[in-house]
Amino acid sequence: xxxxxxxxxxxxxxxxxxxxxxxxxxxxxxxxxxxxxxxxxxxxxxxxxxxxxxxxxxxxxxxxxxxxxxxxxxxxxxxxxxxxxxxxxxxxxxxxxxxxxxxxxxxxxxxxxxxxxxxxxxxxxxxxxxxxxxxxxxxxxxxxxxxxxxxxxxxxxxxxxxxxxxxxxxxxxxxxxxxxxxxxxxxxxxxxxxxxxxxxxxxxxxxxxxxxxxxxxxxxxxxxxxxxxxxxxxxxxxxxxxxxxxxxxxxxxxxxxxxxxxxx
Amino acid sequence: xxxxxxxxxxxxxxxxxxxxxxxxxxxxxxxxxxxxxxxxxxxxxxxxxxxxxxxxxxxxxxxxxxxxxxxxxxxxxxxxxxxxxxxxxxxxxxxxxxxxxxxxxxxxxxxxxxxxxxxxxxxxxxxxxxxxxxxxxxxxxxxxxxxxxxxxxxxxxxxxxxxxxxxxxxxxxxxxxxxxxxxxxxxxxxxxxxxxxxxxxxxxxxxxxxxxxxxxxxxxxxxxxxxxxxxxxxxxxxxxxxxxxxxxxxxxxxxxxxxxxxxxxxxxxxxxxxxxxxxxxxxxxxxxxxxxxxxxxxxxxxxxxxxxxxxxxxxxxxxxxxxxxxxxxxxxxxxxxxxxxxxxxxxxxxxxxxxxxxxxxxxxxxxxxxxxxxxxxxxxxxxxxxxxxxxxxxxxxxxxxxxxxxxxxxxxxxxxxxxxxxxxxxxxxxxxxxxxxx
Numbered sequence: 001x002x003x004x005x006x007x008x009x010x011x012x013x014x015x016x017x018x019x020x021x022x023x024x025x026x027x028x029x030x031x032x033x034x035x036x037x038x039x040x041x042x043x044x045x046x047x048x049x050x051x052x053x054x055x056x057x058x059x060x061x062x063x064x065x066x067x068x069x070x071x072x073x074x075x076x077x078x079x080x081x082x083x084x085x086x087x088x089x090x091x092x093x094x095x096x097x098x099x100x101x102x103x104x105x106x107x108x109x110x111x112x113x114x115x116x117x118x119x120x121x122x123x124x125x126x127x128x129x130x131x132x133x134x135x136x137x138x139x140x141x142x143x144x145x146x147x148x149x150x151x152x153x154x155x156x157x158x159x160x161x162x163x164x165x166x167x168x169x170x171x172x173x174x175x176x177x178x179x180x181x182x183x184x185x186x187x188x189x190x191x192x193x194x195x196x197x198x199x200x201x202x203x204x205x206x207x208x209x210x211x212x213x214x215x216x217x218x219x220x221x222x223x224x225x226x227x228x229x230x231x232x233x234x235x236x237x238x239x240x241x242x243x244x245x246x247x248x249x250x251x252x253x254x255x256x257x258x259x260x261x262x263x264x
Numbered sequence: 265x266x267x268x269x270x271x272x273x274x275x276x277x278x279x280x281x282x283x284x285x286x287x288x289x290x291x292x293x294x295x296x297x298x299x300x301x302x303x304x305x306x307x308x309x310x311x312x313x314x315x316x317x318x319x320x321x322x323x324x325x326x327x328x329x330x331x332x333x334x335x336x337x338x339x340x341x342x343x344x345x346x347x348x349x350x351x352x353x354x355x356x357x358x359x360x361x362x363x364x365x366x367x368x369x370x371x372x373x374x375x376x377x378x379x380x381x382x383x384x385x386x387x388x389x390x391x392x393x394x395x396x397x398x399x400x401x402x403x404x405x406x407x408x409x410x411x412x413x414x415x416x417x418x419x420x421x422x423x424x425x426x427x428x429x430x431x432x433x434x435x436x437x438x439x440x441x442x443x444x445x446x447x448x449x450x451x452x453x454x455x456x457x458x459x460x461x462x463x464x465x466x467x468x469x470x471x472x473x474x475x476x477x478x479x480x481x482x483x484x485x486x487x488x489x490x491x492x493x494x495x496x497x498x499x500x501x502x503x504x505x506x507x508x509x510x511x512x513x514x515x516x517x518x519x520x521x522x523x524x525x526x527x528x529x530x531x532x533x534x535x536x537x538x539x540x541x542x543x544x545x546x547x548x549x550x551x552x553x554x555x556x557x558x559x560x561x562x563x564x565x566x567x568x569x570x571x572x573x574x575x576x577x578x579x580x581x582x583x584x585x586x587x588x589x590x591x592x593x594x595x596x597x598x599x600x601x602x603x604x605x606x607x608x609x610x611x612x613x614x615x616x617x618x619x620x621x622x623x624x625x626x627x628x629x630x631x632x633x634x635x636x637x638x639x640x641x642x643x644x645x646x647x648x649x650x651x652x653x654x655x656x657x658x659x660x661x662x663x664x665x666x667x668x669x670x671x672x673x674x675x676x677x678x679x680x681x682x683x684x685x686x687x688x689x690x691x692x693x694x695x696x697x698x699x700x701x702x
Contacts, residue, residue: 041698063685083532159519195637205586207586
């Protein structure tokens, strides 16, 4: 997949051409700047390009949703970010948004409406499921066929918004053996990054949360730990490294698995 | 003098009821010290939530063994209280088993009460063992040291005593019926499936001793109930009442949705649009919560509803990994502080006078508050829909917006966000670079 050319139109491009995208892809800060998460972003775009979906990104006009500021207690900064973003989004008359990050997803979906930003917001695993269900995306298991996969629920997709099935349904389409961790769905254990913990050292304790969670994952003896959140990606990847298992066990976003299995 | 029993009984009933009413009003007053929050919408959804979660115990089932035992105690407690109706009527009128004229129905009811009483008793014994013998983490947390742990044991012992009194009363009554003694109306033997076995305990006691035992257990039972009723407002056991309103007033939004502070919205709007005039507000507003009176009334109701089961704490990622944060302690601290605030208000003729203490600092430390990952596991776990996360976030808001006391790394993150629209130090102009990388 070297030297691939991704088609990534921005809203500004589209507007200049007088076009309207079906959906806005909200990339998020991790997906834009974090080297590992950028691969997830590109996988999502490959899927969108493959099915020929008319989408756009905000590009340099995108700014943090304000989620980590809000969870950290800085309501001012959150609302400044939110209102700035809302004026951009409303300026482009955005109706539907897909996010690559459950934190962006939650904030845009639940916290923006009261501030004037009302959009239909879905997570990328939900979009992939829609594409598969509507027959637009044909999926084969490829290299994952028969492999053992365990899926880690992101708190802001699962408990926060009750999205448990979409990512699982998508993973199952890869013809894999999906193994549940002892704590999953409503009882899933956090990776340790939420609530702005991603940006600080943990308080004093006897263990890191991501190590505790990686133990759950390792108990299922997986080939791949599937995630749906760039923060979980960081935490679980570090956790796997902590146990020196990075040679045997991959941590992958659901979108990456779909893209990779189908040579997108 | 033949009415002395009836008079004593009536006094007990009125006195106990009045004392309970006074204490409940005090708790209601304390809860209403909280800030306004609208939970009057979506009525039918609220009734359904209450029926499902409180009445139907749906969230208890996440831990089936405890749920099963709790169901015995819950159903037993609710249904056996029907028997209290008869006790009250007997007490006032001086009759004995005034409802026994209902015949077969009466036999069925008393028999059901006996079986339930036995199940309650057995449930409470297992609960005592779980708390004091079995090594269950959530019953060994530091926040349970002292009163909370004796409170729990006290409740279980009282319930065991009440159920024993009820069964031993029936046992004595059963023996007296067998010998057709005095006014002890003969009821079908089928009414006493448990007490007929326990009756053997009385051996060859004389009828007089049996009457004494029957009277003693009768009075013990009803005095015990009135005492228990008045213990409730001081105890975690108050959940038997508050679970219902607390689930009714549940947060019905997605758990991930945090409140948007309106006072902040007004300031931000005014900043971004000079023509916007913020609505007038009464006095200076505090951002976030420093003390219990900065929380809303539902958060305070949550605190009084908490029965300290610790499911929240046992599912909290911070707590599991040895951090100081315990969502249960957040709720217990909130209640303890609110009780304290209530006492200050009482001591000053209904007015709040600053006592120099606050929830944040004197009860909950910033270290606990900053250990939260906002994962909502505690909220998910709570069998009565308590929301410890909301309190944690309000405390963070105070720390950050009023005191600028965020951990340094978070200040850096927020500075980055202000300057370049991302929590890391990247230039906004590089935001789309990923599209051209491999």
